[in-house]
Amino acid sequence: MSNPISPERSVGIRVATAMFQMGIEGLPRNYELVYEAYSGQNSDLTKEFVAIGKVKSQQALDELGRKYLPHHHEATVLSKTSDHMRHQMASFIDLLEEEKTSLNDYGKIIGEASRSISVEGEIDRETLVKSIQQLSQATEQQTSKSQAMAAAAQQQAQSIEEVKSEIDSFERMKFVDPLTGLANRRSFNKAVAKVYANPDLPMMCGLGFAQIDGFSGLAASGESSGPDSLAGDHFVRHVGKLLHEVNRNGEFVARLDKDRFAFLINSAEESEIMRLIDGFRAGIASRPMISQKNGRSLGNATLSFGVAMSTLANSATELMSFAEKAMVMSAKNGGNRATLYSDKAPTGASRDWMIYRP
Known part of the structure; x- marks a missing residue:
């Protein structure tokens, strides 16, 4: 039986196909520009990309890149x-x-x-x-x-x-997500690499991955107009705003892509990290999402969290893999919960904490 294609990989295939069909040269800056346009992380970028027309010259692409992806220029x-x-x-x-x-x-x-x-x-x-x-x-x-x-x-x-x-x-x-104002993936890559800058003495911290529960249904609800890639921006902004408000300790919070977020919390204690994660969850659930069409409440947003400690991993890649597995476990078990990648339950763990046993 064939493996299902992940949403991220699906976007990647669409980007490669679109670039081939439009005759766009396979330059790294072009790939990121088209990826950003198709992933819908920035609706203004997507609109302007479409407005260029079917024939997209390198000059037109670079003008758009200077505006939205200045790090390439x-x-x-x-x-x-x-x-x-x-x-x-x-x-x-x-x-x-x-x-x-x-x-x-x-x-x-x-x-x-x-x-x-x-x-x-x-x-x-x-x-x-x-x-x-x-x-x-x-x-x-x-x-x-x-x-x-x-x-x-x-x-x-x-x-x-x-x-x-x-x-x-x-x-x-260069390091800010334009939709939410949080750190972006580029900033996250730098931050997580610093954790293992000294492989013999990694930083004591916890990495959390999270995704919005039921995001596909929200994005398909017709709340946002335009191409499919733009749907859901309203809800991502809502969650991003609440994350800003609740992050009183100044922890590192980034939006990775679509409905996925990352958290790097500086603490050696699993219980302290999970306490802060619970604070983020409470903050996100503190205010309902409001329909753009009719102003009605759509209920509170919830996230599926996966958390892993840097002490359990030997590299940034392994740490991200552990947090990813824990997040998938949270989503599979109904969402709106946090799963800790560990072999023991932290002191004071709430009932909806789960333990992903390696």
Whole structure:
């Protein structure tokens, strides 16, 4: 009997087929762009991808990639920023040169006035008045120029701060899921790799995988319009918002794809990790999902959780495999529960905790 094709693998097949049919070159950045468009993680990206038309040039794809997947076009972003900074520095140097010239001219006027006043003998009234007028005019002009210089310098500083903010934002968005504002898979890959950065002394933590129970039914309920890949965005946003609200300890929470989430909790105690997982579950169930069509309550969202401790695994791959098995066990047993990959029950385990025995 053949093995069923997983949803993730199904999307992968669709992506490869679509790229072949549309004549899209098999570049890594193209694959991720098409994958994101078909998986429905970003409805705006999907709409703009479809709007390109049947013939999708590499230029059009790259323009879309720069907007939604900037990490593939970092060189372009940095080049643009570098050009902007060169312009800012050139303008600032011009201002300094202008200030230097103005100060030199002001110094000459002061010197001339000083010499005319310090001449030995009696100073006639006309010379004194003329010197005072010249000095007064030069001082007013210099004051005006200094104020303009200060304003221009402030504007330059603000412009530089905006460039810095753009770079910081670019760096942050490389690792943020656009639909929920949580960390994305790229960020999760980095985080889980750090757990075993020192294989002889892995970080003491727990990895949790979770998926929304009954998500396929929700996505097919007609709550979202457009292609199938867009259905369910409303519910994913709802869960993402609640995860933000309940995550008061600042634990690492990421959206992996579709309705799947990941949690990395820094603790060596299984009971503490499961207590925090229960907190996430309670938070998600604290507010009902509301229909976009008629405003009616669709009930509270629930998740199937699978948790594994880093101490049980020898690598990131093994840790993710253990958490995945535990999550599948939760889903198979009705969902709305957490399954711990362990051979013993933690102290204080609630009744709906399950133990996946390796």
